Amino acid sequence: xxxxQRAQLALLxxxxxxxxxxxxxxxxEYPELRFEHFLAGAVGAYDGLADAAHGEPIGMAFETAVGGxxxxxxxxxxxxxxxxxxxLVRAASLNRLSTAGVTDVxxxxxxxxxxxxxxxxxxxxxxxxxxxxxxxxxxVRQGSAAAPAVVDRGVSLYDVMELSADGDGVAREWVTGxxxxxxxxxxxxxxxxxxxxxxxxxxxxxxxxxxxxxxxxQHDAETARDASxxxxxxxxGEGSADDLAEVFVANGINPGTSADLVAAGLYIxxxxxxxx
Amino acid sequence: xxxxQRAQLALLxxxxxxxxxxxxxxxxEYPELRFEHFLAGAVGAYDGLADAAHGEPIGMAFETAVGGxxxxxxxxxxxxxxxxxxxLVRAASLNRLSTAGVTDVxxxxxxxxxxxxxxxxxxxxxxxxxxxxxxxxxxVRQGSAAAPAVVDRGVSLYDVMELSADGDGVAREWVTGxxxxxxxxxxxxxxxxxxxxxxxxxxxxxxxxxxxxxxxxQHDAETARDASxxxxxxxxGEGSADDLAEVFVANGINPGTSADLVAAGLYIxxxxxxxx
Numbered sequence: 229x230x231x232x233q234r235a236q237l238a239l240l241x242x243x244x245x246x247x248x249x250x251x252x253x254x255x256x257e258y259p260e261l262r263f264e265h266f267l268a269g270a271v272g273a274y275d276g277l278a279d280a281a282h283g284e285p286i287g288m289a290f291e292t293a294v295g296g297x298x299x300x301x302x303x304x305x306x307x308x309x310x311x312x313x314x315x316l317v318r319a320a321s322l323n324r325l326s327t328a329g330v331t332d333v334x335x336x337x338x339x340x341x342x343x344x345x346x347x348x349x350x351x352x353x354x355x356x357x358x359x360x361x362x363x364x365x366x367x368v369r370q371g372s373a374a375a376p377a378v379v380d381r382g383v384s385l386y387d388v389m390e391l392s393a394d395g396d397g398v399a400r401e402w403v404t405g406x407x408x409x410x411x412x413x414x415x416x417x418x419x420x421x422x423x424x425x426x427x428x429x430x431x432x433x434x435x436x437x438x439x440x441x442x443x444x445x446q447h448d449a450e451t452a453r454d455a456s457x458x459x460x461x462x463x464x465g466e467g468s469a470d471d472l473a474e475v476f477v478a479n480g481i482n483p484g485t486s487a488d489l490v491a492a493g494l495y496i497x498x499x500x501x502x503x504x
Numbered sequence: 505x506x507x508x509q510r511a512q513l514a515l516l517x518x519x520x521x522x523x524x525x526x527x528x529x530x531x532x533e534y535p536e537l538r539f540e541h542f543l544a545g546a547v548g549a550y551d552g553l554a555d556a557a558h559g560e561p562i563g564m565a566f567e568t569a570v571g572g573x574x575x576x577x578x579x580x581x582x583x584x585x586x587x588x589x590x591x592l593v594r595a596a597s598l599n600r601l602s603t604a605g606v607t608d609v610x611x612x613x614x615x616x617x618x619x620x621x622x623x624x625x626x627x628x629x630x631x632x633x634x635x636x637x638x639x640x641x642x643x644v645r646q647g648s649a650a651a652p653a654v655v656d657r658g659v660s661l662y663d664v665m666e667l668s669a670d671g672d673g674v675a676r677e678w679v680t681g682x683x684x685x686x687x688x689x690x691x692x693x694x695x696x697x698x699x700x701x702x703x704x705x706x707x708x709x710x711x712x713x714x715x716x717x718x719x720x721x722q723h724d725a726e727t728a729r730d731a732s733x734x735x736x737x738x739x740x741g742e743g744s745a746d747d748l749a750e751v752f753v754a755n756g757i758n759p760g761t762s763a764d765l766v767a768a769g770l771y772i773x774x775x776x777x778x779x780x
Contacts, residue, residue: 229575233547240543254530267516268780271509299505300780504544504576
């Protein structure tokens with residue numbers, strides 16, 4: 229299996245893990261965002277992942293991946309996961325799948341990569357925070373319309389991630405050496421049972437460790453902290469993950485960033501020898 | 505989405521359909537043959553499907569698909585489905601996805617295609633019937649060791665399928681214009697609800713319509729007839745598909761050929777505009 233195929237498989241294994249309280253998984257879905265949308269998203273994302281492995285610019289590979297991912301009717305399925313996977317795949321293709329290796333990849337991104345990144349928002353509605361007032365012209369929700377401002381300000385894709393790192397756990401990975409992704413991989417490799425079972429467990433650990441920024445964006449900081457506390461309670465044996473899943477789905481609490489980190493962790497684990 | 509991607513998605517949607525009594529699906533699996541093995545199988549099969557779309561010889565594309573599919577620890581996941589998909593993908597790539605079109609593809613196969621087909625058995629153990637005594641040298645279970653006999657007898661891949669058509673519902677598709685695959689596609693297109701729901705329904709219809717040859721091979725003709733009668737009963741409102749799934753799994757009754765036909769039907773339906 230090639231690097232890009234492992235990344236595609238990681239996307240599929242992530243959504244196959246169950247229970248992953250609040251996320252779409254094999255047994256739970258939302259009426260408009262269903263399991264099959266994630267399958268189609270993973271199929272469509274492949275070309276962009278392959279581009280990343282073949283040395284295409286990171287931004288362009290990401291845009292291609294998101295464009296392919298969007299060829300289904302569920303909307304945003306794996307935008308955040310791809311934002312982690314694309315630089316990780318590049319690092320792996322250079323035999324440098326490490327904190328230092330992927331940091332070199334992301335710090336090497338350019339203004340053109342940033343423009344491609346903004347274009348990716350044209351494909352799909354992504355739930356993100358508005359930027360601070362003084363950076364309103366860099367609001368990613370404008371999509372490609374922000375390109376002139378990106379060029380004008382001369383910000384690289386790494387710069388864009390740095391600006392978003394406070395409120396976005398995926399962007400934060402870019403500026404912290406993908407530490408949580410590598411940590412998730414170690415937990416998955418050290419875990420017991422089938423890969424989806426390990427993914428489910430890793431998901432609870434990732435969610436418990438830090439408030440999920442996707443929940444913060446969709447609800448508020450307190451809701452996100454509460455969700456992490458509930459995940460920790462399940463890990464401590466107080467209550468079941470299945471019950472927590474029911475509560476989260478009923479309240480629209482979707483720890484999407486934690487799922488993105490698990491996808492990245494699964495990919496790294498596959499590169500490090502995890503077998504399916 | 506390209507033709508080969510639709511075929512990959514069909515493999516994923518097939519295993520996502522639930523309940524599919526007796527088959528691995530999102531909610532049911534066997535201890536050694538699990539959902540994630542089918543995910544990895546679909547990832548690995550892609551190159552062979554792309555080869556089929558790009559005009560590589562049918563046998564070689566199939567061998568590549570099976571080789572990629574086998575890069576997981578569950579064993580045979582989608583051998584039969586790929587034997588249907590590869591010629592269908594070729595026909596679609598020629599804008600001839602019809603009974604006549606795919607028949608031209610399969611009748612055009614050569615001795616070299618047959619040799620590749622036999623080589624595909626080296627990758628994975630496939631449950632098949634032994635051939636009649638006088639064709640013992642063409643027993644597919646020999647894998648590539650049968651290549652000299654294939655060449656000596658000058659049999660094309662189509663000839664091999666013709667020899668197996670009596671006892672193998674996949675081979676029978678090759679010699680009957682893929683009629684059941686096209687029929688499954690029509691049912692899926694005409695169905696209601698999400699694609700996995702349609703796949704689950706189509707599976708029962710396919711199984712009810714004709715005894716499953718994989719059950720015949722693993723058990724006997726009576727068991728296969730009984731399984732079809734039970735599927736019909738569910739369609740008639742007598743008993744639930746979920747209950748039937750429990751019975752089949754408990755008794756190791758795996759209607760694998762019916763699942764292969766549903767995968768082929770899903771692919772054709774996707775080519776004909778089915779959206780996910």
